[in-house]
Amino acid sequence: MTAVAEIMDYEQVLERYDPVLGLEVHVELSTRTKMFCGCANAFGAEPNTQVCPVCLGMPGALPVVNGKAVEAAIRIGLALNCQVAEWCRFARKNYFYPDMPKNFQTSQYDEPIVFDGHLDVVLDDGELFRVEIERAHMEEDTGKSLHVGGATGRIHGAEHSLLDYNRAGVPLIEIVTKPITGAGERAPEVARAYVTALRDLLRALDVSDVRMDQGSLRCDANVSLMPKDIAEFGTRTETKNVNSLRSVERAVRYEMQRHAAVLASGGSIRQETRHFDEASGGTSAGRPKETSEDYRYFPEPDLVPITPSREWVAELAGTLPELPWERRKRAKDEWGLSDEELRDLVNSGALELVAETVEAGAPSGDARSWWVAYLSQQANTRGIELTELAITPAQVARVIALVAAGELTNKLARQVVDGVLAGEGEPDEVVAARGLAVVSDDSALQAAIDEALAAQPDVADKIRGGKVQAAGAIVGAVMKATKGQADAKRVRELVLAACGQ
Structure with missing residues (x-):
């Protein structure tokens, strides 16, 4: 030393x-x-x-x-x-x-x-x-x-x-x-x-x-x-x-x-x-x-x-790409960023990654959220730069698309990203291998809901009596039973319907 x-x-x-x-x-x-x-x-x-x-x-x-x-x-x-x-x-x-x-x-x-x-x-x-x-x-x-x-x-x-x-x-x-x-x-x-x-x-x-x-x-x-x-x-x-x-x-x-x-x-x-x-x-x-x-x-x-x-030399000048400062100005205008938000993106090393994720089809807000929040945490945990993470902007864009299509919840999406980072393949391959797809079959959800209502009759009575906020306990039980793979919003709708609300 x-x-x-x-x-x-x-x-x-x-x-x-x-x-x-x-x-x-x-x-x-x-x-x-x-x-x-x-x-x-x-x-x-x-x-x-x-x-x-x-x-x-x-x-x-x-x-x-x-x-x-x-x-x-x-x-x-x-x-x-x-x-x-x-x-x-x-x-x-x-x-x-x-x-x-x-x-x-x-x-x-x-x-x-x-x-x-x-x-x-x-x-x-x-x-x-x-x-x-x-x-x-x-x-x-x-x-x-x-x-x-x-x-x-x-x-x-x-x-x-x-x-x-x-x-x-x-x-x-x-x-x-x-x-x-x-x-x-x-x-x-x-x-x-x-x-x-x-x-x-x-x-x-x-x-x-x-x-x-x-x-x-x-x-x-x-x-x-x-x-x-x-x-x-x-x-x-x-x-x-x-x-x-x-x-x-x-x-x-x-x-x-x-x-x-x-x-x-x-x-x-x-x-x-x-x-x-x-x-x-x-x-x-x-x-x-x-x-x-x-x-x-x-x-x-x-x-x-x-x-x-x-x-x-003139021919080579024509091959120059959009330079970083030009890209930043365009991103600021197109994404509606403040100077501070743009500066945070640049300082975190996420701007280019977000831009490439947007180019791959993701909304800019979702792309920013993933790279600045969850993926930055993963990079910090590993002690590496964001660019060194074993996930590409195209893969992040695919995860975002799966969430938008209702095939993944945000919680499940993080597990998919973890799988990609661990080298388990493309997002769709991780979903299939880990069995992470959202349970969207109403009959399967209804069976889990009926079981949760039977296990908590006092909560079921409160819901039937008009206390709809009590439905959260049943939704939580169903989410646990489905290992987080149910659509919580749809589960709530089905719980209220089952209780006559």
Whole structure:
């Protein structure tokens, strides 16, 4: 566990300093193959089974650019309001890490494929904050190290390390912001809101599964502080590979407080990478942060420059889907939502799921109710995101349709959803397998009603005497006898009829 360093009270930080952020988000693209070779790009395969001479850096192996990855990079740039380069090329970024078998990373340096854009993000209270985008460039991912025998899972204290090169060569887009200033006390919130908006955008573009838990979206958070009376950026630290939205916010806040404590004590900030610890909420030192000169960039001699034609760029612009903020505005208007209701849907991660459920035929109110209430509870219980639940919007829409048709009660519908979440099949299959269909045969209901009336003659007499509210006891008994599969409204009608009311 990371030891928590001395930190300054957050309010005091804001009295003395202005925060400056820089966010670098690495996105693994969901192409079929890797960036420069034909190896499969799939998560979870047995270690070192998706490799070849190219991604292992064997002598004489020549790379070939993945055209679909270039297409995805341009579409991402267009959605981020970026300019698309008419000419760009790859470079070699030289450094030694055991999980990069070539000892260099094929990336882009001074000539990225897209640049100068922006993304407007919505904060918790509905305020818009514009984040300027410096660039988005193409590169390849590294392999993965597994450090064995230590207490922290890091190399320090480990007995040995294992290397899996399946991820080496997977297509990456790195999206880099310009320095983010002016956020003040809301800097941590801005960082979280930006990564959230970017994740939603990338999901809408269908270029990545953006699974932060699997590393397909990772954020490096750069933080520095400027004293209130000095208009000069301080020394930055870079907290690497933060892998959840909440952690992005926590890491930025912690580093602001740690920087301030160091500076206030007369110390200086070391330019370095940091590691975020989920358990403690603190960061620990990594390695000194290199500069571009340390990487000894030079143009990649084995790859030709990329020259996207203006016609192709225009064609790709025409493929952009309805973007998340556009969809939110349409949903707000069509569903009659207030700003607060829309904000709650967005913050819960349910908006897209509700929209897809409505598209599958469900009324918007019912779709919202299921995702925001029962299904959110199920996700919280499992400790996962709503999108990770093992149920699709189409399946939720089918459950809603079964309730509307009178074939399920709301209580039975929850059991059907539980069955789908447990992997028991489609909603109709769960209904059949569990025997959950509503009992709609009046003769079957009447038999249960007669039995309940005979068992409670005093209640039956009250109903016959005009106290119709007493029918609730008989309805409850029938519902219990039918295991909740009767239509309570119909049961009540039959009870009153049987008692001459």
